[in-house]
Amino acid sequence: MSSVNMEGPAFNRLPPWVKAKLRPNAIETIQRVYDWVETECVPAEPIYKAQVAKNKWVTPPLINELRQKAKAQGLFNLFLPNHFKESPGLTNLEYSCCAEIMGRVYWAAQTMNCQAPETGNIELLAKYCNDEQKEKWLKPLMEGKMSSAYSMTEPDRASSDATTIGCEMKIGEKEVVINGRKLYGNVSYNEDMQIYILMGCSDPTNPDPWKRHTTLVVPSRAPGLTIKRHLTIMGYDWAPEGHGEYVYENVRVPVENIILGPGRAFEIAQGRLGPGRIHHCMRLIGQTERAYELALIRCIDPQLKPRGKFIGEFDSNIERIAQMRLQLDSMRLVVLNAADTMDLLGNKAGKYAIAQSKVLVPVMAAKIIDECMQMYGGQGLTQHTPLPEMWTYARFVRIADGPDSAHRHQVGRDQLKTAPAVKVRHQAYQKKHKELCEKWGVDYVAFGGTDY
Numbered sequence: 162m163s164s165v166n167m168e169g170p171a172f173n174r175l176p177p178w179v180k181a182k183l184r185p186n187a188i189e190t191i192q193r194v195y196d197w198v199e200t201e202c203v204p205a206e207p208i209y210k211a212q213v214a215k216n217k218w219v220t221p222p223l224i225n226e227l228r229q230k231a232k233a234q235g236l237f238n239l240f241l242p243n244h245f246k247e248s249p250g251l252t253n254l255e256y257s258c259c260a261e262i263m264g265r266v267y268w269a270a271q272t273m274n275c276q277a278p279e280t281g282n283i284e285l286l287a288k289y290c291n292d293e294q295k296e297k298w299l300k301p302l303m304e305g306k307m308s309s310a311y312s313m314t315e316p317d318r319a320s321s322d323a324t325t326i327g328c329e330m331k332i333g334e335k336e337v338v339i340n341g342r343k344l345y346g347n348v349s350y351n352e353d354m355q356i357y358i359l360m361g362c363s364d365p366t367n368p369d370p371w372k373r374h375t376t377l378v379v380p381s382r383a384p385g386l387t388i389k390r391h392l393t394i395m396g397y398d399w400a401p402e403g404h405g406e407y408v409y410e411n412v413r414v415p416v417e418n419i420i421l422g423p424g425r426a427f428e429i430a431q432g433r434l435g436p437g438r439i440h441h442c443m444r445l446i447g448q449t450e451r452a453y454e455l456a457l458i459r460c461i462d463p464q465l466k467p468r469g470k471f472i473g474e475f476d477s478n479i480e481r482i483a484q485m486r487l488q489l490d491s492m493r494l495v496v497l498n499a500a501d502t503m504d505l506l507g508n509k510a511g512k513y514a515i516a517q518s519k520v521l522v523p524v525m526a527a528k529i530i531d532e533c534m535q536m537y538g539g540q541g542l543t544q545h546t547p548l549p550e551m552w553t554y555a556r557f558v559r560i561a562d563g564p565d566s567a568h569r570h571q572v573g574r575d576q577l578k579t580a581p582a583v584k585v586r587h588q589a590y591q592k593k594h595k596e597l598c599e600k601w602g603v604d605y606v607a608f609g610g611t612d613y
């Protein structure tokens with residue numbers, strides 16, 4: 162039994178079925194993550210901003226100090242699920258509760274080495290690397306001694322169909338020679354950024370399109386690899402990590418840098434993305450809760466009384482508050498269900514629930530934050546509140562890790578496969594209906610106007 166108060170703010174939004182599943186250790190950890198974010202991160206937000214403004218492409222000293230502290234307190238790498246031997250021991254469901262709390266501050270996850278894309282990359286390396294590779298890349302990443310990027314998307318390909326990825330990888334006996342262009346992935350202006358986990362095309366004529374691609378590790382300062390330009394995302398530079406456009410010109414890496422083996426990039430990509438999507442969604446919910454809190458405070462501000470009423474006394478705002486609360490709690494149910502499904506049945510079986518989260522949460526979160534901006538008035542759109550950055554984050558998650566249309570397409574195709582079985586069931590209704598009409602002397606009319 163844990164002595165933690167499960168009615169406190171770290172837990173009070175969790176549904177009872179989730180609370181019932183949390184183990185005592187996890188309860189302690191969730192409470193500690195809550196205390197960490199509330200005391201070490203929320204009050205330090207302006208310090209982080211000031212330090213980034215002073216030295217854009219350097220990890221702020223605040224973050225480095227907090228990372229040391231969090232590591233010493235065992236609050237590091239919590240995202241790595243308990244079936245990995247390197248895991249601190251939480252299930253996906255238990256970690257999701259932590260991820261929501263981390264989302265309250267955009268960079269809080271980083272203080273605990275739980276930020277994207279590190280989480281996906283660490284999980285990939287833990288799952289698919291041999292011991293030597295783990296020593297070289299996984300260990301320093303888990304110790305927080307360097308950072309990494311995942312590099313798949315290309316400027317001249319529709320990258321949501323990864324079979325089209327064209328970056329050329331010529332695999333020789335000792336070396337792989339790489340030529341191509343890539344988009345996104347953190348910029349190596351920041352010295353902590355040490356490796357790109359790169360997906361490219363190594364066997365373009367293989368009749369099986371799922372076996373044409375290879376994933377390997379490229380040191381971020383390899384000769385021939387240049388950053389063509391830094392990419393802003395909706396006008397923000399996202400320093401100190403940022404995003405970039407990269408050119409690979411005859412970049413050479415040893416064949417030992419290939420992960421899992423040539424032609425196996427799709428096995429890796431599929432294993433990587435599920436958990437990362439859930440983490441993004443839970444952090445988004447935490448962030449949206451904070452936007453909602455700002456709206457609540459605005460509702461009772463005695464200085465702001467248009468027509469002599471509190472902003473929260475207008476019916477339209479009472480309804481907005483209710484709608485936001487209902488949507489927030491429903492988003493959480495969807496994502497926690499996805500995390501639990503992954504724990505119980507595995508990532509593959511959880512694919513529908515993961516897609517459900519990825520499609521619902523970014524859109525709903527952006528809508529809620531938009532309403533919070535509206536309630537906040539003009540200042541909700543300025544740097545006086547974190548709302549514009551929050552909205553931008555929600556908006557970009559609609560595309561990052563795969564656009565929502567691609568997830569809907571997948572779900573829709575799977576659903577259509579269920580149509581023949583549904584039709585058979587309906588034919589049985591029809592048959593029975595005909596028999597009943599005859600028995601009771603009622604004129605027969607086909608269900609839906611059609612005889613199947």
Ligand SMILES: Cc1cc2nc3c(=O)[nH]c(=O)nc-3n(C[C@H](O)[C@H](O)[C@H](O)COP(=O)(O)OP(=O)(O)OC[C@H]3O[C@@H](n4cnc5c(N)ncnc54)[C@H](O)[C@@H]3O)c2cc1C
Pocket residue numbers: 278310311312313314315318319320321322344345346347394404557560561562563564565566567568570571
């Ligand atoms: C902030 C941000 C960070 C990112 N970080 C990374 C990163 O670290 N590493 C990385 O490799 N990439 C990253 N990306 C890229 C991201 O993963 C891709 O943008 C995304 O996968 C879509 O690929 P695309 O841009 O080529 O768009 P396209 O594939 O061209 O898709 C554009 C549109 O086409 C339609 N479409 C495509 N496929 C389907 C489908 N199956 N069904 C229905 N409609 C469809 C949709 O309307 C879709 O929105 C990032 C993107 C952003 C915005």
